[in-house]
Amino acid sequence: MALRDNDPREIGGYVLLDRLGSGGMGTVFLARAESGRPVALKIVHEQFAADAEFRTRFRQEVRAARRVSGAFTAPVVDADPDAARPWMATAYVPGRTLRDRVESEGPLSGTELRVLAVGLVEALRELHQVRVIHRDLKPDNVLLTEDGPRVIDFGISRAPDHQTLTVTGRILGTPPYMSPEQLSTPHRVTPASDVFSLGAVLVYATTGRGPFDAGSPYMTAYNVVHEPPEIAELSGTVREIVQWCLTKEPGERPGPEDLLGAFRAAPEAEWGARPGAPTVPGSASPVPAARRRPRRPLLVALATAVALVAGTGAYVVWRDDAAPRGPKASVTPSSQTPRTKVPDAATLAAATPYSPVSGGDPGNDAAYADSPARRPKGWKPWSTGSSRGACVFVDASLVCTSPNVAGHSRDVTRIDAATGRLLWSVRAGVETGAAPAVAGKAVAVSTTGGMRAFSVSDGHLLWDLPDEDTILNLTADRRDFYGTAGDGSVLAVDGVSGKVRWRRVGVAGNVPSPRVRVTGKLVHVMAGDGLSPDSRRVLSLRATDGKDAKTTTLPRSCGPWTLAVALPQADGSGLVVCRASPGDGYLMQWVGASPTFLDLPNAHIAALTVSERGFYGLLATPAGGHQFVELDVPGNGGTLWKAPLEFTCDTVAPAPIVTGQRAYVICGDRGAVIDLTRHKVVSRFQLPSPMSQWGELNTTAIVAGGIVFAPTMTGWASLDPYATPV
Template structure:
């Protein structure tokens, strides 16, 4: 029989017989984006294989999203998800194979057997909290947790389907793109700020899933997705029917503000003390047959499929033998085997000096960093009040849901812990033993901490020969010997504790520039001692602070640009730039400030002399462009489509006034870029890494790093470096795109949180420096990444 072909979502459509080397034996489920099949590996391992419908396989945007789904699923493969066995997102019909997991979805089970009893609800809630802890620890936000994406396996619930976009699932749309998720299980921020969704949205969805499991309906219920969206954002949840011992926890999960919700770790802790009768035994759910139906207790599945060893505690013995109904949500689809059928003021101290027996060793000032886009991100706690589960629905909607909860644990040091000085005095430094050669370098690791108070978050560092200058929430600045990791001096910053910083310090005008007080104050420090030389309140500029050519550029809300001498803090000039509205500035060590303003379907780019404010040239270029590099008379940009996907790279020749646009084969979500020579390297959300030669207008290679959230890439020689959200440092060969090595993960106790901005690694001759969420700063030998 010849292979059949998929031609769409029609039930009569034909299907392929193979996905890669796997024979597709039976259909397990179908949805708007693809079909899930039962298959076997060469060794007989049973697999669930998702094959994308042909119509979506031809859509470059969907292919990009499917690649991201594959990368995310690989990243989170573990005890609480379905391990990815194989995948080919570049095939004619893209597919992904995971281990087949017998068991119904939660949606199927509730539809068939009704609400879960209290003990099973607690077990389900604990299992989902554990799953989210591991998923978030890997740096992934699911964004579509719902009953049909929860498999009830024999050893506990499994979270499935890490698809990012489902055009047929979302009935609501924003002006710039599709809302991600299923309305009854989406958090308020997914409607209000869909591009700023974090792990707290998954906790909200967990609360909705538990309400569904306890009552058969969600906490917000309507036939209209638009009304559901309104209820989610404005109304209080309906918790009638939720057992009293967990209703308070569920209410906390459903708090309107992300910072008021508990973390998965906090949920697990709270559940342990909910009830003395908390049941942690493993249970055996009803098994799935080859055709996707549930096998009743006592039935034996055909061939070698496992049969239940005891009556399933998920199953109501009085239930009839009908096939399970499909899951809830905008699209109904039978699920199985872990894959969804649907695709997927003044400074604190002006005169402090370093103390100790040895002199401070200043670092040689380096050229200014790129544009300073500063911002902060809190380390949220949780707050709210529990609701009485026996209260009427109408009364319950009037109750507030904020419940106080503990914040994140103090980060645990990995390797040597170094205690920094208090907020006013730099720490004593050890005597310098003299110059150290590169050959004397040995890998090292320290933790940047603050004396007398907690320092949290990830360090951001700048390198000069011999010295690293770093900042971290709670640490205003610190100087670290780049050879051995000794702390030379440090300054605490009490105003920045508990927040994430968004940019590394900048060496400009011979001084070290750092933002403090949540980005509201710019301080210029002596790089040798850490003493404040000058400071300025920059509150009105709202983080629009940049450095170029020994000048600090501040863009005000009225579009006026103020230039300060980086060495003295004195004003050099102030005026608006013709044709530039609220410009953002970039600098790449050539003494030029590149001003960029988006203007409809074009971008205005100007080269500005930072000393005088004079523009040497200004051009109007087509598209929404962002500067990513400049050297040797050329400027490179990335072009972003209306859906925030990077769709092209642009090289602008200043002398010839020509722009070469290189379109990408597949647009990349959230791409960050690095330029080396004429090659632009693009790293997308989900881990896709692409190299584009702008001279030949060719894509050189594409690689999948499987890093769902990463820093901007950094290129040094023939290596590209990037940092993953779990603290890993990765090295990639720039010639072929192959992974050369990676370090261990360094999450520490910040496993339930994600940082606002991931700092890029710092490359230096013969070594690379990385930072991690556990607060560590480490150095590795760049010559042999395979030994990391």
């Protein structure tokens, strides 16, 4: 793939030549060293560079990759985890992934399959000898080369002496190839987890399907933990060895030496699918009746089965394979539907129907002020049971982008907020998993080389705006859309015609695609200083023509992707809120004002929300948990009162949703409702699986009429947070 206009041309002395692919954490380029040697150079995505946890994970990946010799991996030749955008260069090994091979030519058999199996066991043996657990062995991370398979991507690997990053219920891995213990006790995985993944990969290589595949990640995870693998298509001895690998109990699985002996002794004729078994990728395989038609008690039991699918209340779960364009909801029996205990209108109502919290734009992805009228009529708890990207709440529905999936066209979908029923789905070529923006009755998304707008009512294409760069970080006011391009341009697009009203080139300096915020008459963006992607300068442009209106200078640098403008004033100004980068804590300053309003250099603040009611945050405690606090602003930023959450959040957590007399906090798969008048937790709830950030730093939940809508590892879920009062 050719380089894009906003791609760097040189990193760390390496000249970038081509794109090789993009994953959840970064983009991989083909590059040339000064000596002329080709390398594969991985650069962390811009939105993760300011995230301390992702930097730690990247350092961990570099350390893990350097532990192994390179005989069965791509050896590291250079790296800079502390760069503005961390990067790592490995030897360039020509080849294609196992998934590419199977999808293009069908399953493997004979010598090719045996070489794959033995090569992967040898790779795992070397990894485990140097005390590295891969934890994400899957077809996409197996590279087929002329001299055998190579295992790549150590992004979530861990050595026992390295920090464990699976905190607050966040599950790392790919469900069809994860071991049962990764789903239930992710902190306690051993090398045997990789052996389980190896068995699942070999089933895929032989049949074109995983041994636990189901209609949704939700059901797939359940199958991994509770159901026997579907391996009837494998032949004889190889089937028995693979079944040994897929044993649920880690201590009963074979080690690498056991596997090497067993695979070498397996007859050549038994490498491949047994005669008569379907082997075409995507073809239907025999599925036990219990998997085809799961009984409703089983679905309810899923709520407490494993950590990935833990929750309270009853959720509607469906299979996606019956509807190629999207899920069809089934109805939860009334006997299983929890009674709704949503507070009255006076408790829920904010001063305005949409009041920005933690910055944001009314009606768009970061504005969640509640209103009783926003509660969908006829609402019942539901879960999509299939992956969705970030969503925006509009007209009693969620409009969502599909998550980033390499090599697949991405969709825009609209879901009924009352039932979870799919209303429409269109192919859109979406570039990122960021939430759409809404202006009037148009919903816009970033596409490869521009942006597109669709009708909210039925999804038909309204207009298509091509551009040299993808137009990112979209937001809107009631009439127009605003976004940024890779060259640092800021532009305004007419929401009706799709024509560019104005464009300011290079406003953001060297900050590629910074976040744009709109408050009334002003458009705010973090402007680069020419030396660093972090900035101390916020430029406010006139929404009418893009000309300079105000400049706000901060005492410390801020991450441009954390910019928020809260408490908007009549002239479009407001309070700038951003997370310090580098450094800890948050900065606040009124637009165009000087000196700084408030600097909160507190490393223990995991999230901050500024609302019309007050200033609230999540604060780490010495014991390791987190508490919800109200901060003394405009005082010195101290704590006015605290409410212990009784669960732990990440170092950087989703911002609390503050509306009316209530605040809603979600960390991992656990949540709490805090009464802001009584200063206490009044209700607790659980999601059906841990909350997902979809690769975006600020994707968070939505509250509408006291109902919580949240993105999870298995799709979006809708629940009554008051069903389990404290």
